[in-house]
Each structure stands twice: as structure tokens, then as C-alpha cells.
Amino acid sequence: MLVPFSWLKEYVHIELSPDELAKRFDLTGTAVESVKYLDKELDKVIVGLVVDCEKHPNADRLKVCQVDIGEEELRQIVCGAPNVEGGQVVPVGLPGARLPNGIELSRAKIRGIESNGMICSKSELGLGEDAAGIMVLDSTYEIGTPLAKALGLDDVVFELEVTANRPDCLGMIGVAREAAAITAAELKLPSTSVMEGVRPAAEMASVEIKDPELCPRYEARLIMGVKIGPSPLWMRRRLEKAGVRPISNIVDATNYVMIETGQPLHAFDFDQVGGGKIIVRRATEGERIVTLDEVERLLLTDDLVIADASRAIAIAGIMGGGYSEVTDRTVNVLLEAAHFKPESIMRTSRRLGLFSEASARFEKGVDPNIVQFASDRAIELMRELAGGEVLKGEIDVYPTRIEPRNLTLRTRRVNAILGASLETKEVSTILSHLGLGVKPASEDAHLLKVTVPTFRFDLEREIDLVEEVARLYGYDVIESTLPESSGKRGGLSPEQRMAGVIAERLISQGLFEARTYSFMGPQDADNMNLPADSAYRNAIPLLNPLSEEQSIMRTSLLPGLLKVVRHNLYREQYSVKEFEVGRVFMPADGAILPEEKRMLGIVLSGRVLGYEWYDKEKGRRFDFYDLKGVVTDLVERIGIGDWSIMPSKDPRFHPGKSADLLIGGEPAGAFGQIHPAVQANYDLPVEVMAAEISHDLLIEGASLERFFEEIPRFPGISLDVALVVDESVTNEEIIKMIEREGGDILESAGVFDVFQDGGIPAGKKSVAYTMTYRSTERTLTVEEAKERQAKIVARLQKDFNAIIRS
Amino acid sequence: MKAEEVRSVKEEAIASIKSAGTVAELEEIRVSYLGKKGKITSALKELGMLPAEERPVVGALVNEVRQEIEQALASRREELGKSELKAKFEAERVDITLPGRKPNVGRKHLLTQVTDEIIDIFIGLGYRVAEGPEIELDYYNFEALNTPPDHPARSTTDTFYVRKAGDRPASDDALLRTHTSPVQIRVMEAAKPPIYVIVPGRVYRRDAIDPTHSPVFHQVEGLAVDEKITLGDLKGTLEVFAKAMFGEDREVRLRPHFFPFTEPSAEVDVSCFVCNRRGCRVCGNGWIEILGAGMVDPNVLAQVGYDPETVSGFAFGMGVERIAMLKYGISDMRLFFENDMRFLRQF
């Protein structure tokens, strides 16, 4: 809502400066989005008279003007506008002026001739779009006055943010009432006396409401013999400052009163109202109307229309029809002031995509009892501006009067909610300032009976009154306290703490946490190499997505993370190590809401290190074992006892370089190198290691319980063995064999070397293990250890055809 | 050996000790005088060959000389040891300006850091952390929160729907939650007061991606319901929060506002932590809006079966991205979701 200060001050006497008033508005709940000083931008722009205008001696298109700006001497100004002529009254920008378009003026020599200012165009002054020539002013403007003053722009305009609960502030009087309440000033309402003729309106026209639920009230007035023309300057300026384009005296009068009262009005060309009949009814099946904007609209039977004897002439509360609109030739006018049900207006306006100042107000709600005031005010303005005769009386159909609401308010309740200790009298005074009727209840001195006029229909409950008291009493005066409860015990749940441990561990592994959008597109399922029956394809679609790529809820974190990898690799980030913990969404059988699973996604791609001087594997890229290290370190750290891995069949991964993670024997996720086809689909320049594991299952299986294990007191003995075995023999098979043969004195066994090179026959590999033997009861002898080692080696030779290298 | 000879051996020994250049040379000298076959050792052995009256004199002298030589050796050894060690250290010197081997450690996402910081403050005030589904029923996201059926937020232009029965809102329409507030209802349905919870979470609005809009963003919601909770408690709680989050010097300002599910409601500003209320490019007028808050509407309390006459509550909610952007001077929301390593590494 744009509120010109000068207009507001007509209804309420305000001593505060505009800035002070804005602050007061802000702190009482009417947010001020801007305070615009209209004249500030036109500083040093003066009304001048072009006394003389001659061709520039050195330039064909320039003219040298002598301009009177009320100083003793004339100013010489070089002007390039084609329309400049002697005798024009023009806006003159003086050196030092900073124009709204950003140009700063200074004294200059143009083609050798001195120029002491600039004659400005509308566009340079921010007053219009016309940039073709200079702005020519009304010749009555006084030479030498500041332009802002001459144009009536020495004003301030507040832009107010009107919240959904305060539609009364969509009218100047509502804003004035609020301003009066917050500054404890008095409200002055304009007069509504109408100079009427003797002919009764009711003889010329009639009003019938067929649907009083959607239209509780309709009032018509008639004015005959008007002369259509422009409104006077003062009204045009006011409307412009309030953001409304002036059109003609009749239309401007309706808009002016709408801005003033918040009550939308409509003027019909009465001679186009068939039979002089106004019928408020629902549209008939298939009914059409061409609205003011020259668009034909198909109506539904839910839509409310204003019709004459034969057809719809307006969509109620939204827009008039072109056919009945006031034109230059209009002589007789029917003025509509009506009250419509907000829901109906909103529904129709949204369906048609048709929004107007009127519909904006009706859908938020208008005071049903302002109708007559607005109607009287507008019809009298029309008479004053356009002449003619106002017919006697109004045709006001208002079958069920909407009465003020009665509420009660307990002072105790006010204090309990605010944590304050107001007296009943203070509460009463605050509410009276808002224009509410307040009196103490006879039965209880601390109980107030409050009558809420219909202009504040947002006040429906006691709590609404508590809020009014709170905001006018001042949130700043309320004392700050803390809840006193004894029932508080803050902290994270074990699961929440475990989620923290998981994140911390991954971070200490060098991974950075990512957050990606929760959407994906159908093409991601194809890009991820998923078969037609894959569960990942069973995604929840959005009914109203923003784009195809973000049209379904993600069933996996990996598409998002692969896009992150690509983003980085193509931006000179050669080492990408990121993880995300986020939800994926799967339809749940028999339930409306889907199943939301929390997943952990990991991506490693590019170089392990940068080009550090100490890096002896310069440029080495992340491989399966880097990823496996991250995954297994995590599951060990969070104390998952029963986990294992097995070769994965997940089509998203390289079949030879991927594994499923099992927790308690159940699949919990997969990890490995992204399938080369997927890599290509996502346009990834190098291979990507990725994991997707159920975060829920990790937390379920995790345990931070630990028991102290005795530190060995006796020395251990470590022995190595290197062997050549078939390529297909796995580390796990060998370790299991070693452990079985090693018996009680084998403490641990681990692989410390794996290689295949020239010295090793094709199809074979060299592997080396170190075994540590120890007894918990005594110092083991070397002979005992060697004996056991020999047994193991013999077994390896036998079972794996191993050839011992050392 | 006669006394004079002993003395001259001493002179000779001391001189050679002084001129010895290395510890090894010194050791040779020691052996040649004090070793098994050394001159002094021999002199002692030869004492018996001297006349009896000379023996005590020469014997004493030899012992004295032996001690002097030992002393000279020790002090020269120490001298030589120091300079040899020094030379050794010099030879082992490294270039301390070469970069160190830094452990490769990652970071939490900035939004997680900010969320954790907020949660931490409220845990200190006795709150627990609650969460709820991201795909939510209309009932929890709107209806139970006192949102009128025709509220613009319920339109398909503002909110993502995954299930919608018709034009009119229905309780069992399913949508991507537009705020973390539905968790308020779920928490209250599941428990009786006192309730003190903080709710972090991902929320959705149907806004195209640009520097200041994102269809996905994050909020933290707070809810306290108990006997005798007041607007003063809300104010005090938010002051504690603002000081902990933005600095001890911060002031908090509540401006009346309107939300469907709280009444009275407020928008909450904190005094600018950049300019300290003088006014700057970040704040404009010295205050920065950081959250929305209010007293839980009695309708909402009644909806979950609480008696609004015996319990009251307050709720507040804030945007994590907004706070992160303000605190760290970030002007483009897209950075949070691009996950550029250069962004992630900075915080």
C-alpha cells in the first residue's frame, strides 16, 4: 500500500516526522518497506523560461539558449533537444544536481560555448519514459521555483507491507486510524453529504441479489448528465503518488474513494445497463464476458457476475465488462458499491489469472458497513468533478446486516500471555484508541466487554485482542525473562550423537560434507544404468515440478553427488572428496506418506593428493581401496560388530570393482568404482569411487560401548612369508586359512605386499603376509613360533598351490 | 723415568692434546700416554726400577701428571665434541620453509556448522532435538497450524505437491513441507508438556533457483510449551540466543507481525553485527531481521488436545541459509548446493 504523507494527514493530525512515523509503524506491526522523499531526487532542478534560443555556431544540432531561472542574469545553456523553442517553460538542472537517472551535472563547454546547466527530458527526471525531447511545463508555473514544489512532489510516500490480517490498512482511512492509535491522535473523517436531485434513483434502476451468500450487500447510486473529462490536477497527483493511473473524472473518483476507504467501486455506463436492472447472480453454464482488458472469459457456475436484464456486465468484484464501461461518450452513470465474499472472489480471480486493485481488496476482506460511506463520497466527488445530477437516494440491498462483534477480554489473560502486569484501565485505553468500543463488565471489574466494529473483522477471539494490546503497549516494554520450568533436560539422543560421530569420522578421513537438492529427473535413472525394474526408478513425482531435471524426489544420493564431482573436476578441482547425509524417498505400500530413508553417500575422484613435494605417488588417483578404507574405517569406528562385504551386482558400479556392505547379514549399501557407462553418462573425465549406504542401518548397528582389553605383557614374535599363488585366490581365503592353522598363539595376520610383474608368471600374483605370535601367559620361544609358521606355510602350499618365495 | 723426564712427557702430552683436531686423534693421544703401553703407564710400571728413595717422589709426580693429562683430554674432548656435533647438525639442516605434511581433514558443510551452533545454544537452554518427515500431510503443514484454506502458501504455485485430491486443500494432500513447523504438531501430538524442542530440517518452496531463492533450503524451529510461558520468556530466550550466536553486544528487537499459527506474533531483528547499529550495506537501518516468532495460537494448542487455558507456549523459526549468508558475507544461495571444493574448504 502506497501512502502519500500529505494525503494521510488529511485524516489524522501527525506531528511526527516521516521517519519517526515510519519507525512507529514498524514497531507496532505495520512494516514500512520504504519511505520515499519525492523531492530529494529533484534537488537543484528549477522551473525556467527559455527567453532566447539560437543555433549553436559550431554544431548543426545544438542550440544555445538564454534561460531565466529567476536569477538576476540569464543562464546560457547549450541544448541538443529537437523541440526546444523560445518562450517554453522548462525544467532546468543546475550544475551540482544529481538526476534520478544517475547523471551528475556540471558546468561545461560544449563545442566552445559555455553551458551552465541542462534543460531536462522527462526520462532524465524519472518522471516518464519520454526521452525524445525536453519536458515542456505548464506556462503557469512560477519561474525560479524548485521543480519538485511546482509539481507537488514535495511529499513523502510510505510503502507499507499490509499483512493478511489487516486488510483494513488497504485504505487510507484504515491507515489513518492505525496512525491515530499509535500516535494517540484524533481521527478526522471526510464529509459524506451528497447534493441530490429530486428524481428518485429507485424509479430508474433496480437491484436484485440472487445469491446473498456470495454478495451480502449491493448498493447502487445514479448520476445523470455527467461530462467526462480529466480530473483536476490535485486528484491526478494524489492517485499517481498512490500508484494509480488517472483515467477520467468518473473512473478516478471511484479509484480515489477506493484508495481512501478500501471499498472497491465500479462505475457502469448506465445507458448500457439493459433495463436499468442490476442482477447479482452466478454465471450460467458456458456464459462468456469480454472484460475491460478486451479478453473474452469463459465463466463457470461458481463465478459471481453482475448482470443486467440480459447478460453479464461485470465479473463481480474483479473486473467490469468492456461493453458497459465508462467512455468519453458516457452521460449517465450507475455507481456500484458492493460487498462480496472473499473466497468466491479469490477463486474466480485465480482461476482466470485476473487480478485487479478491487479483487486484491475483496479477497482479503472489506468492511461491509463502509459501503454507504464510500458510495456517498464517490457520487458527490463525481458530481463535483463531472457535473450532472445525483438522483435521490441509494438503492441499497442488504438483506442481513453484518453486526459488530462482541468479545470479552480478561486482564489476567493479557498479563498471563505477555508476562506483564497491566491494569484493566490501561488495557481499556489501548483498545479505545483502536476505535473499539470498550466497557468493563458489570460482574467483574477486570473483565472488559469489547465491541469490535466491522472494519476490524480480523479481531475474532480474545487472543486477537491480547495481540492488539501487546503491540500497542509495545513489545519493547515487555520485560525479558526465561521459562522457569523444572521439566527441562536438554541434549541429543544416542542416535543423534551417533550421526555426529559418523560425520566427524568421515571428516577426519578428509571428506567434505556436501548438500545437494532432494530432486532428480527421470533421465537420472537411465544415466545410472538402472534396469527397468529397479527400485530406484520407483520415485515419487512432483505434481508441479519446476523443471524436468527436478521433477521427482530422489531415490538415491548418487546422481546429485556425481553432478557435484563433475562441477568440481571441470573447475580445476582435481581432488574431490565429499559425502552427504540426506534423505531419499520411496513410496510406502498402503501409506500416503512415503518412506524417507536417510542415506550416506560418498564420492572420491581425481588425485589423492595435490602435487605436494613429499608425495611419492604423485598424481595417483583414488581407487577402490581408498574408498574401502573410508568405509571400513567408519564401520569399525562406530562399533558395528557384525559386518561383511561381498561382490556387488549393483548395476551402478563396475562389476569387478564394487562390493556390497552387509550389516548383520543384511544388505546395507554398496560401494565401488562407478560403472564406466555411468561415468560417461554424467560426462565425468576420470573414474569416480562412490558409496551409498543406509545411514539408518549404520546407526542401528552402531555401538560406542567399549571394554578395556588387557595390553599384552609378553613379547610377540613376527614372521613373514611371501608366496606366489593364482590370481584368483583372494586375500580373505588366505587370511582365513592362516587364522585356522595359526591356532591360539597366532595373534594376527596381515597382508603387507601384493604385486604382479615380470618375475611372476602370468595368471599368478605374489603376496606377502606377516604373522604375529604371542602367548598371554608366557614368553613364546622362537622355535614354537617357527614351528607354527611352518605348519601354516605347508597348508598354504597344499591348499593354494602356493610357491614359497622366502 | 726421572722426574725431569716425567715433566717433559707431560709438556709434550699437553701440547699434543691442545693441537688435536678430532675426537679420534685425541683418542690416539690418550692411548699413547695412558694406554696399556702408554708412556705414563710405562713410567708407573718402571717405578720399581728406581732407587727406593726416589720412588715416592716420582710416583707422586707420575700420578699427578696422569691426572693432569686426563683432565686435559677431557676438556679437549668436550671442546671437540661440541664443534663436531655442531658441524654434524649443520650438515643435517633441513629447509624449514618447505610446506609441512598436513593431515587431510575435511569439513562439515557450512549449513551444518551453523545448524549445529544454533542447536548447541538451545541444548544449553534445556532443549532436545526433534525431526519430522520432509514429505508431509497438508494437515500438519497447514491445517493444524491454523492456516486458512485459501492461504496463498497452499497454492500450487508456491508449494510442491506430491498428492492433491482437488482444487480445495484436503487434510491428506501430501506436499513437500514448506517449513519445519509441522514438527511442532507432531511433537505435541506425541507428548505432553513441558515441551522444549529445537527442530532442524530441510524445507521446500516452489521458487526457481537464483542467487536469493532456492527450492530447497533449511530452517531451525523452536517450540516451548509449558505452564506460564509468556511473551517475555520468548523475548528473553531470543536475547540469549542472539547474544550467543552473534555476539554479547547484540540487542534484540521484536516487531509485531502476523503468522497464522502464532498470536501475538513478531518478526525479530538483531542489532547489526557489522556496523553495530550505525547502518551499513548489510543492514540498511542498523537492524537485521533474523527470525519469525510468536506465542503458539490457542487454536493450535487446542488442535493437539492441550488446554490453552492451562498451558501456553512460544515458537520461533529461522532460515539457516539466511543466517549463514549474513554471518559469512555470502551473497549467492546457489553456493550452498554446488558443493564446490573451494567453497567447502573455506569454513
Ligand SMILES: [Zn+2]
Ligand atoms: Zn549494519
